[in-house]
Amino acid sequence: MSKISTLKGNLVKFYPFFVFPLILLYLLINIFDGNNGLLSHNRLDAQILSLKHQIDDVKKSNELYQIKISSMSNLNSKDLIDEQIRSVLGYGKNSEYVIYLD
Numbered sequence: 001m002s003k004i005s006t007l008k009g010n011l012v013k014f015y016p017f018f019v020f021p022l023i024l025l026y027l028l029i030n031i032f033d034g035n036n037g038l039l040s041h042n043r044l045d046a047q048i049l050s051l052k053h054q055i056d057d058v059k060k061s062n063e064l065y066q067i068k069i070s071s072m073s074n075l076n077s078k079d080l081i082d083e084q085i086r087s088v089l090g091y092g093k094n095s096e097y098v099i100y101l102d
Helices: 003-034 038-073 079-087
Strands: none
Touching: 003 079, 038 079
C-alpha cells in the first residue's frame, strides 16, 4: 500500500506540471487555428473580399439589364427589340443566317 500512496502523492505533487502545459497547448492551438482563430479570420476576410467582388459584378450586370429594359420599354429602339427577338427566341427570316458572337 505504501507504493500506491507514494505514487498517488507524487501524482498530486506533479499534477500541475502535466495539466497546465496541456491546457496551454490547447489554448495556443485554438488561438491560431480555432473557429475564431487568427488563421480563420484571414480566411474569412478573403472570403468576404471575394463575395464583395461577386456582389459588384452582379450589380454591374443588373445595371446593364435595367438599361436594356428601360430602352426596350420605350418602344423607340426597334433595333434592340429586333436583336432580342432574334437572340433570345431564335427567330430569323428564311433567307438570313444568324451568327452568335459572345
